[in-house]
Amino acid sequence: MSAEDIRVDHALVEAAGSLAREACRGDNHTVAAAARARDGRIVTGVNAYHFTGGPCAELVVIGTAAAQGAYELATIVAVGDRDRGVIPPCGRCRQVLFDYFPSLDVVVGSEEGLRTVPVRELLPATYVWADHQLDAG
Numbered sequence: 001m002s003a004e005d006i007r008v009d010h011a012l013v014e015a016a017g018s019l020a021r022e023a024c025r026g027d028n029h030t031v032a033a034a035a036r037a038r039d040g041r042i043v044t045g046v047n048a049y050h051f052t053g054g055p056c057a058e059l060v061v062i063g064t065a066a067a068q069g070a071y072e073l074a075t076i077v078a079v080g081d082r083d084r085g086v087i088p089p090c091g092r093c094r095q096v097l098f099d100y101f102p103s104l105d106v107v108v109g110s111e112e113g114l115r116t117v118p119v120r121e122l123l124p125a126t127y128v129w130a131d132h133q134l135d136a137g
Contacts, residue, residue, distance in 0.1 A: 007116040008107055009075050012036050013086060016079040019044050024081035031087065033057035033078040037070035058093040062100060073100075075116065077107035086114060094122045099129045 012034045019032035029046045033056075036042055045060030055063075057078050065073060076097065080087045086109040089097060097104055097119050104119045120126065 007105075008114045009036055009077070009116070012042060012075055012077050013079065013107060013114065015042050015044055016077050016086075019046065020079045020081045021083075030081045031057040031078050032081070033061045033076060035061045035065060035073045035076040037065060038072040038074050039070065041068070041070055043068060043070055043073075056090060056093050058089050059096060062096070073104055075105040075107065085109060089122070094119065095127070098123055098126060 016032045016034035019034065023046050024030055024032055028049050030049060031047045032044060033046075034042055034044045035058075043061055043065040045057055045064045047057040047060060048054040058076060061076065062073070065071070076089075078087050078089060079085060086107060088108045089106065097106070102120065105116045106119050106122060107114055107116050108122075109115075
């Protein structure tokens with residue numbers, strides 16, 4: 001087991017995988033995500049596919065976490081239905097995750113297995129939204 005694999009939150013991966021197996025049915029719900037809040041809680045959600053661009057599972061988790069009072073997320077992972085395993089966040093989710101939680105870790109798959117990377121590494125030379133906001137006042 002590599003040092004990177006040790007950093008993988010396997011309980012989080014299992015939470016997302018279990019939800020994908022149990023709740024993802026048909027074409028409308030195909031991905032489950034789980035995030036660990038800084039206080040240790042695990043928050044889960046599934047995507048709501050729609051041709052207009054419904055929210056990905058990661059975005060549903062952000063809203064669910066806020067509704068539960070978990071405003072600081074530490075790690076997130078997404079798992080596809082039908083045993084597709086861990087899948088990386090799409091470009092839109094990468095940007096939103098970075099904007100909300102710049103120190104967030106993301107579990108992703110690779111040829112060597114699962115690994116955890118900072119969300120910043122998923123967006124090289126990223127646009128930093130906060131840097132481009134006008135000071136109010």
